[in-house]
Amino acid sequence: MKKDTVFNITQYPLNYxxxxxxxxxxxxxxxxxxxVWKNVKVRNLFDSLYKGLPVGMLILWKINESxxxxxxxxxxxxxxxxxxxxxxxxQRLTALYSVITGSEVIDSDYKQRSVKISYNPxxxxxxxxxxxxxxxxxxxxxxxxxxxxxxxxxxxxxFTNLDEKRPxxxxxxxxxxxxxxSLKSLENSYQFSAIELSPSLDPEEVSEIFVRIxxxxxxxxxxxxxxxxxxxxxxxxxNSMEEFSRKAKIAPGAGETSSFNLINAQPTNENLLRSIxxxxxxxxxxxxxxxxxxxxxxxxxxxxxxxxxxNFDILKEGLETALNLVYWHDFIAIIQSAGFVNDNLILSKNxxxxxxxxxxxxxxxFGIKHIDLESIIRKWFVFSLLTQRYGASPESIIEQELSxxxxxxxxxxxxTDIINSSxxxxxxxxxxxxxxxxxxxSRNTSNQVYNACKVFExxxxxxxxxxxxxxxxxxxxxxxxxIEVHHIFPKNYLQQVKNLKQRDYNQIANMIYIDYHKxxxxxxxxxxxxxxxxxxxxxxxxxxxIENNYVEVYDLPYEFWKMDYFDxxxxxxxxxxxxMHKYFEKL
Numbered sequence: 001m002k003k004d005t006v007f008n009i010t011q012y013p014l015n016y017x018x019x020x021x022x023x024x025x026x027x028x029x030x031x032x033x034x035x036v037w038k039n040v041k042v043r044n045l046f047d048s049l050y051k052g053l054p055v056g057m058l059i060l061w062k063i064n065e066s067x068x069x070x071x072x073x074x075x076x077x078x079x080x081x082x083x084x085x086x087x088x089x090x091q092r093l094t095a096l097y098s099v100i101t102g103s104e105v106i107d108s109d110y111k112q113r114s115v116k117i118s119y120n121p122x123x124x125x126x127x128x129x130x131x132x133x134x135x136x137x138x139x140x141x142x143x144x145x146x147x148x149x150x151x152x153x154x155x156x157x158x159f160t161n162l163d164e165k166r167p168x169x170x171x172x173x174x175x176x177x178x179x180x181x182s183l184k185s186l187e188n189s190y191q192f193s194a195i196e197l198s199p200s201l202d203p204e205e206v207s208e209i210f211v212r213i214x215x216x217x218x219x220x221x222x223x224x225x226x227x228x229x230x231x232x233x234x235x236x237x238x239n240s241m242e243e244f245s246r247k248a249k250i251a252p253g254a255g256e257t258s259s260f261n262l263i264n265a266q267p268t269n270e271n272l273l274r275s276i277x278x279x280x281x282x283x284x285x286x287x288x289x290x291x292x293x294x295x296x297x298x299x300x301x302x303x304x305x306x307x308x309x310x311n312f313d314i315l316k317e318g319l320e321t322a323l324n325l326v327y328w329h330d331f332i333a334i335i336q337s338a339g340f341v342n343d344n345l346i347l348s349k350n351x352x353x354x355x356x357x358x359x360x361x362x363x364x365x366f367g368i369k370h371i372d373l374e375s376i377i378r379k380w381f382v383f384s385l386l387t388q389r390y391g392a393s394p395e396s397i398i399e400q401e402l403s404x405x406x407x408x409x410x411x412x413x414x415x416t417d418i419i420n421s422s423x424x425x426x427x428x429x430x431x432x433x434x435x436x437x438x439x440x441x442s443r444n445t446s447n448q449v450y451n452a453c454k455v456f457e458x459x460x461x462x463x464x465x466x467x468x469x470x471x472x473x474x475x476x477x478x479x480x481x482x483i484e485v486h487h488i489f490p491k492n493y494l495q496q497v498k499n500l501k502q503r504d505y506n507q508i509a510n511m512i513y514i515d516y517h518k519x520x521x522x523x524x525x526x527x528x529x530x531x532x533x534x535x536x537x538x539x540x541x542x543x544x545x546i547e548n549n550y551v552e553v554y555d556l557p558y559e560f561w562k563m564d565y566f567d568x569x570x571x572x573x574x575x576x577x578x579x580m581h582k583y584f585e586k587l
Contacts, residue, residue, distance in 0.1 A: 006197060006198040006200065006201055006205075007195050007196060007197050007198060008195075008196050009057075009193060009194070009195055009196070010193075010194055010196055011191040011192065011193055011194070012191065012192050012194055013187070013188050013189070013190065013191055013192075014049070014096065014100075014186055014187050014188070014190045014191075014192065015187035015188050017093065017096075017192060018096065018097060018100055018101065018187070020084070021093065021097055022097075022101065024082055025082060025083055025084065026060070026082060026083075026084045026085075026086060027082035027084070027085045027086065035091070035094050035095075035098070035105035035106060035107055035108075036091065036107075036108050037091050037094075037095055039115055039116075039117075039128040040128055041095070042095040042098075042099060042115050042117060042128075043117050043126050043127060043128050044126075045092060045095055045096070046099070046117055046119075046126050046143070047125075047126045049186050049190050050124070050126070050182070050183060050186065052190075054193075055092060055192075056089065056092065057088075057089070057192075057193045057194060057195055058086065058088065058089035058092075058093070058192055058193070058194040058195070059086070059087040059088035059089060059194070059195045059197065059209075059210070060084045060085065060086060060087065060194050060195070060196050060197065061084065061085045061087050061196075061197040061199075061201070061206050062083060062084055062196055062197065062198065062199045063082065063083065063084065063085060063199055084196070087197065087206060087209075087210050088210060089194075095115065098114075098115045099115055099116075099117055099143060099144055099147075100144065100147045100148075100187075101144070101147075101148070102114070102144040102148060109249060110245075110246035110249060110250070116128070116129035116141070116142045116144070117129065117142070117143050118130075118133035118139045118140060118141055118142065118143070119139065119140040119143045119146070119180075119183060120133075120138055120139050120140070121138075121140065121176045121179035121180045121183075122138050122171065122176065122179075124179055126143075127139075129141060129142060137161050137162045137165040137166055138162065138166075138169075140158065140180065143183065146180060146183055146184050147184065147187065151180075151181070151184055155177055155180055158180075159173060159176075197209065206232065207225075207228050207229055207232055207294075210228050221270065221286075222285075222286035222287050222289075222290055223269070223270040223273050223274075223286055225286075225290045226273060226277075226286060226289060226290050226293060227269065227273075229290070229293050229294065230293075233308075233312060234312060234315075234316070237315070237316060237319050238269070240319065240323060241269050241272050241273070241319070241323070242269060244259045244267070244272065244323050245259075245266070245267055245268060245269055245272065247259045247260060248260055248261065248265065248266045248267060249266050257325055258325070259323075259325065259328060261328070261329060261332045262332060262333070262336055262341075263332060263335060263336050263340060263341055263342055263343050263474065264342060264343050264344075264474035264475070265332060265335075265343040265346075265352065266343065267353065271349055271352075271353045272322060272323070272353070273286075274286070274350070274353050274354065274357070274398075275322050275353045275354070275356045275357045275360070276315065276318045276319050276322045276357075277289040277318075277357075278354060278357030278358075278361075278398065278402055279318050279321060279322060279357045279360045279361055279364075279365075280314050280315055280317070280318030280319075281311075281314065281318075282402040282403065282405055282406055283399060283402060284354075284394075284395050284396070284397070284398025284399035284400070284401070284402055285395045285396070285398075285399045286395065288399075292311050293308065293311055293312060293315065294308060295307040295308030295309075295311065321360055321364055322356070322357075322360060327359075327360060327363065327364070330370075331356055331359045331360075331377070334359070334374050334377050334378050334381075335352065335355075335378075335381060337374075337378065337456075338378045338381060338382055338452060338456060338587060339451075339452030339453060339454070339455035339456030339457075339469075339583075340381075340452045340455075341452075341455055341469055341472050341473055341474075342472050342473065342474045343474065344474070345448045345451060345452055345472070346385070346448070347385075347443065347444075347445050347448055348384070348385060348388070348390050348391065348445060350390035350394045350398075351381060351384040351385050351389070351390050352381070354384070354390060354394075354398050355377060355380055355381045355384065357402075358377065358380060358411065358415070359373065359377045361405060361411060362376070362377070362411045362412075365409070366409045366411050368411060368412065372412060373412075375587065376411070376412045376415055376416065378587045379415075379419060379584065379587045380415050380419065382449060382452075382584060382587060383418075383419050383422070383423065383584075385445050385448070385449050386423070386432065386445075386446065386449055386580070386584070387422055387423075387427075388445055401414075401418065423584070428577055428578070428580075428581045429574070429577070432446060432577040432580065432581075433570075433573040433574050433576075433577045434573075436450075436508050436509060436573045436576055436577065437507070437508075437509075437569075437573065438507070438508055439502065439503045439504075439506035439507055439508070440508075441485070441506075441508045441511055444508060446508075446580075447508045449580060450576055450579070450580055451468070451472065453579055453580050453583040454468050454579075455468050455469045455472060456583055456586075457553075457583065459553055459554075460542075460545075461483055461513050461514060461515060462486075462512055462513065462514045462515075462518075462546070462554055463514050463515050463518045463534055463535075463537075463538055463542065463546070464483075464514065464515040464518070464542070465539070465541075465542060466482060466483065466515065468513060471483045471513065482515065482516060483513050483514070483515060483516060484513070484514065484515075484516040484519045485511050485512070485513060486511070486512055486513070486514040486518075486519045486522070487505060487506075487510055487511065488510050488511070488512055488527060488556070488560075488568075489505070489510055489526060489527060489565055489568070490522065490523070490524045490525065490526065491505045491506075491524075492524040493524050493525070493526050494565065496524075497526075498565060500565075504565075507569050508573075509568075509569045509570075509572040509573045509576065510568075510569060510572075512554065512556075518534055518537070521534065521537070522534060526561075527560065527561035528561040528562065531561050535547065551575070555572055555575035555576045555578075555579050556572065556575075557571040557572055557575065560572070
């Protein structure tokens with residue numbers, strides 16, 4: 001039987017929307033949450049409004065004042081109980097509200113900033129405020145000034161400033177006044193189209209509408225759908241995740257504790273959600289988690305309110321566990337102890353946050369002793385990076401590995417079996433060396449594991465007494481880099497003498513960290529010229545150590561300076577892979 005429609009389409013002038021947001025009649029959920037739009041996108045929005053172009057429909061949900069069960073999403077304290085909630089269009093309205101009222105937004109780094117848009121009434125162009133618009137008196141530096149205060153006084157000041165700075169500039173003052181007024185008049189003239197959802201809908205139905213509408217437009221991640229449910233049923237949980245993410249980016253004050261950590265890991269809401277879902281429901285596919293949180297029993301395929309409430313209680317316990325600062329910092333300490341002293345070394349974020357879910361399972365659900373858990377977690381994390389386990393179809397892999405623990409609590413046994421079945425002798429001697437055959441060192445996971453390996457071993461930079469660990473620390477600040485990545489066979493030498501291309505001379509196996517003073521001295525000299533000479537420039541202890549250990553510590557083939565370049569690359573890849581093998585066994 002056909003059902004009645006649960007929406008109507010209406011139009012609102014811009015000024016009505018801004019006033020309603022300001023007094024709280026319309027709740028704008030993300031007003032105090034990270035604003036992800038770049039300033040240029042805000043500029044484009046105003047340009048479209050000015051030209052009378054469509055900027056997309058809004059979705060509003062009319063709510064009954066008597067609906068005491070529902071808490072508006074993240075609404076600021078207002079004198080008015082909201083009658084409508086913004087379900088879609090939050091970024092657009094946040095941008096408009098920020099510029100028109102001069103309010104600050106919180107960006108993706110959780111820093112407050114103002115969005116300032118400039119307008120040229122002579123050319124009718126918009127720009128993000130910059131040094132050029134600030135210097136040019138033909139520009140309205142910040143269009144907020146047009147929307148706030150006395151427009152006529154502003155225009156008088158604008159023309160006075162223009163005449164003083166450009167006395168010979170000729171223009172039609174009436175035309176420019178009209179253009180400025182045209183911008184101001186957008187408040188009343190521009191009509192936004194909005195879909196208004198019926199107050200008879202419950203939060204579950206509104207969530208479903210949001211998902212359906214967005215699935216046919218700009219693709220949303222499954223995490224977005226889950227966050228929609230959380231915003232409707234448990235906004236405090238999402239707020240806690242956002243606060244955890246925000247504090248991970250900011251060094252705490254004296255005596256404070258926070259998620260800020262020694263390797264500068266900065267989890268996003270989605271990173272944390274994956275850890276929480278993995279720990280709470282043993283699920284890797286977020287689409288299953290979405291169904292579970294809607295109240296679906298995946299075994300009998302029924303959906304009930306009791307199931308939804310039960311599963312949200314499980315989620316709440318999981319979130320509390322994952323955001324526990326003791327657990328978080330103990331886990332980060334394990335990752336750091338494996339040589340990953342900087343989050344930049346970890347190219348697969350799935351690896352760290354799936355490993356965190358496994359760590360929480362072992363610690364909180366399976367009661368594994370810390371010393372045993374520490375070892376297997378360290379190995380699993382490095383294993384997942386070495387094998388690029390979470391590179392392709394990560395949700396399928398995570399779903400499969402977590403399914404092992406629905407019937408078993410033998411986390412160490414399960415993970416050990418997976419590791420042993422993958423890290424065969426062929427992996428260490430064939431697969432891993434071949435993965436080092438690349439010129440993309442900073443984006444090569446195997447190369448970053450190699451760097452962590454050298455940190456773990458406590459090695460010095462070549463020709464230096466500086467520890468690699470100290471250089472890679474995210475908190476070491478220096479006006480000039482003390483260390484540089486050096487071409488063992490210099491780039492210009494390989495280009496000019498050997499006529500090699502970038503892919504050849506930038507090979508990972510041809511790169512090594514050295515003191516930048518030494519790098520300058522080496523310049524374009526080949527290794528058979530600079531090796532002995534640079535060693536003489538080192539301290540006695542450093543020189544003796546390198547002469548006796550350059551093969552074992554720095555994985556430089558014996559008398560490599562005498563080798564053909566491509567033979568050198570092949571041999572060094574094997575040595576690097578062998579070093580990582582020994583490192584892994586020590587974990």
